[in-house]
């Protein structure tokens with residue numbers, strides 16, 4: 441039996457009492473698996489991820505996520521803060537009080553994991569959208585995060601780069617035993633995940649393997 445990496449029980453949240461977003465939402469993700477979260481616009485997917493990451497507090501319910509967690513935003517320009525690749529990946533390590541050689545090793549390990557070893561001195565502004573997303577993921581790997589939360593990370597990428605990123609995250613999950621929860625609108629991305637959820641009307645209404653969820657979405661939108 442696998443350990444649970446992410447667990448949510450009866451979560452409720454609303455921006456106002458008149459408009460509840462999550463209405464007793466529950467889910468569980470085993471360690472070392474790649475899951476996706478689908479749902480219509482405004483169904484509360486980003487809100488759920490923000491609660492999982494501690495950016496928002498639920499009104500009620502229980503929430504557990506293995507720590508430290510890494511969060512990858514839709515727009516990488518909202519999270520890359522330093523001028524170069526190496527400085528950005530190292531930035532998240534500041535609070536750990538590591539020695540310089542330890543920081544260098546962590547940065548190299550993380551860049552190697554996303555196939556960007558040797559890119560330390562590259563300026564962030566010169567990277568493509570997909571490369572920036574891989575740097576954001578490298579930041580989480582450098583911090584040795586067991587869990588990655590990704591909020592529509594391919595939304596701003598071209599189709600080829602979208603496929604490369606989702607493939608990369610799948611291979612990180614499988615090779616490093618990480619757990620990832622990936623929010624998406626794109627049904628073709630489901631092919632890469634182990635299982636997926638659908639968030640509707642404030643609750644998880646469906647959970648299952650990718651093909652089953654694809655069929656459900658296609659039938660419900662036909």
Ligand SMILES: Nc1ncnc2c1ncn2[C@@H]1O[C@H](COP(=O)(O)OP(=O)(O)OP(=O)(O)O)[C@@H](O)[C@H]1O
Pocket residue numbers: 455461479480481482483484485486487488
């Ligand atoms: N800061 C905020 N203040 C008030 N309402 C908000 C705020 N952020 C989001 N909302 C509302 O909460 C609801 C859920 O938003 P959320 O962004 O979680 O949905 P989503 O499923 O991620 O949507 P999308 O697929 O469009 O990204 C929406 O109705 C949204 O307008």
